[in-house]
Amino acid sequence: MDTFLVFYEVDLLSITGSGLTSYEDNPSALAGSLITCLDEARTHVPGDARKNTPIFLGATAGMRMLQ
Numbered sequence: 565m566d567t568f569l570v571f572y573e574v575d576l577l578s579i580t581g582s583g584l585t586s587y588e589d590n591p592s593a594l595a596g597s598l599i600t601c602l603d604e605a606r607t608h609v610p611g612d613a614r615k616n617t618p619i620f621l622g623a624t625a626g627m628r629m630l631q
Contacts, residue, residue, distance in 0.1 A: 574608050 587594040602619065609617045 575605070 598621070601621070605619050606614060609619070
């Protein structure tokens with residue numbers, strides 16, 4: 565049996581601050597902003613479905629600078 569996944573955007577969340585590149589010297593500081601985004605995303609997924617519901621983080625090219 566084939567499995568098909570359907571993805572759609574339900575919300576657009578922004579990281580606070582002046583952008584991802586502002587975390588270049590301190591990438592661990594980004595965690596707080598990401599946690600805020602993930603907490604907001606969780607409000608769109610019922611509690612009993614969270615274990616099996618993928619949530620994707622889309623980012624601009626600035627995210628690559630933090631590697």
